[in-house]
Amino acid sequence: MNKRRLGRTNLQISIIGFGGTWISEIDTPTAIGVIKSAFELGINYFDTARWDGDSEEKIGHALKDTRDQCIIATKTGSRTKKESLDDLQKSLQLLQTNNVDIIQLHGIDDEKTLTKAISTNGVLQTCKEAQRKKLTKFIGITGHKPQILTKAIKTGEFDTVLVPLNAITRQAEEELLPTAKDLDVGVLAMKSLSAKTSNLITCTYQPSLSLVSDEPELKNLLGQNSNEMVHSLLRYNLSKDIASTITGLRSISEVKTASTAGASYQGLTTTEQKRFKFTLGNYCRDCGLCMPCPEKINIPAVLHFYTFYSVYGLKNWAKKLYTGLDIKSDRCIKCGMCQPKCPYTLPIEHMLQKAHKTLNLSETSK
Ligand code: SF4
Numbered sequence: 001m002n003k004r005r006l007g008r009t010n011l012q013i014s015i016i017g018f019g020g021t022w023i024s025e026i027d028t029p030t031a032i033g034v035i036k037s038a039f040e041l042g043i044n045y046f047d048t049a050r051w052d053g054d055s056e057e058k059i060g061h062a063l064k065d066t067r068d069q070c071i072i073a074t075k076t077g078s079r080t081k082k083e084s085l086d087d088l089q090k091s092l093q094l095l096q097t098n099n100v101d102i103i104q105l106h107g108i109d110d111e112k113t114l115t116k117a118i119s120t121n122g123v124l125q126t127c128k129e130a131q132r133k134k135l136t137k138f139i140g141i142t143g144h145k146p147q148i149l150t151k152a153i154k155t156g157e158f159d160t161v162l163v164p165l166n167a168i169t170r171q172a173e174e175e176l177l178p179t180a181k182d183l184d185v186g187v188l189a190m191k192s193l194s195a196k197t198s199n200l201i202t203c204t205y206q207p208s209l210s211l212v213s214d215e216p217e218l219k220n221l222l223g224q225n226s227n228e229m230v231h232s233l234l235r236y237n238l239s240k241d242i243a244s245t246i247t248g249l250r251s252i253s254e255v256k257t258a259s260t261a262g263a264s265y266q267g268l269t270t271t272e273q274k275r276f277k278f279t280l281g282n283y284c285r286d287c288g289l290c291m292p293c294p295e296k297i298n299i300p301a302v303l304h305f306y307t308f309y310s311v312y313g314l315k316n317w318a319k320k321l322y323t324g325l326d327i328k329s330d331r332c333i334k335c336g337m338c339q340p341k342c343p344y345t346l347p348i349e350h351m352l353q354k355a356h357k358t359l360n361l362s363e364t365s366k
């Protein structure tokens with residue numbers, strides 16, 4: 001497995017990282033087998049979180065004899081000094097280690113949360129104190145909104161950033177990745193295999209937010225079976241300026257597929273470069289700043305699905321996803337509240353109308 005330098009931490013980490021979210025859903029002996037197999041196949045970066053059920057405990061158990069050969073990153077979702085200190089102590093105990101390599105601020109998705117987190121009473125102070133006491137080597141930040149994470153890393157306080165990135169979730173490529181490169185902040189990609197973002201939680205068509213599914217259009221874009229699809233998605237991420245793509249793994253066969261993709265990666269082929277080339281135009285970045293809508297329309301979700309349709313050609317899938325939304329965009333009363341808040345000056349009302357006409361099954365079947 002190739003390794004890359006994780007920005008200014010100078011840690012050399014495997015280009016495929018182990019995402020610890022899903023192991024909390026499987027039994028302990030199986031989870032330990034999965035984690036150990038990842039290590040044996042060359043994965044040395046393990047990402048977990050205080051919020052991820054018993055993931056830390058399982059990782060701690062599985063890696064206790066090889067701790068010195070692994071990079072362990074965990075996260076605290078607490079927002080105050082006291083709570084986050086309790087979190088870190090609990091994490092160290094469960095991970096069976098005296099220190100973690102990286103403690104990350106978990107889910108910093110809006111400006112208010114960021115401001116609080118980096119204030120004199122915020123969680124960042126706990127992390128710095130922990131760093132002085134050698135309980136963590138580095139401090140990172142995670143979230144779903146690249147523009148918030150860009151602001152965060154510009155403060156100079158963070159060594160790493162963890163952000164969603166995949167072939168059809170490209171917002172991070174615009175500003176965050178170049179800024180991180182300039183500042184030598186290590187970038188880790190998450191949600192490598194899923195279109196899910198924090199703004200899509202109202203969609204009832206959740207299972208198919210996975211990019212590795214039987215949707216014919218996704219197969220055309222990514223490959224004819226799940227193995228090919230996973231390889232395509234991981235390879236796309238590896239072609240970007242990131243250190244590692246973190247993938248949630250819950251079986252030994254998933255570990256094998258992901259690690260093979262990492263071990264064989266030598267850059268994208270010409271065919272892949274062509275396949276992944278899209279012109280995004282003036283699209284919705286899913287930043288959520290236009291929310292809330294008084295009619296409860298999930299504006300970013302609607303426009304996100306419209307992008308799947310109009311940019312990536314995922315037409316039927318986009319329609320199914322739109323159908324899964326409880327509230328459609330024809331509910332818009334043109335109140336004028338959302339549009340002035342869009343930093344990308346998108347004509348939201350017009351786009352919502354167009355999206356409804358295009359994506360609503362009853363409209364398109366007329
Ligand atoms: S203009 Fe329409 S979409 Fe925008 S906030 Fe008002 S009702 Fe919601």
Ligand code: SF4
Nearest residue numbers: 284285287288290342
């Ligand atoms: S419409 Fe504009 S403000 Fe709303 S989520 Fe998209 S980019 Fe952000």
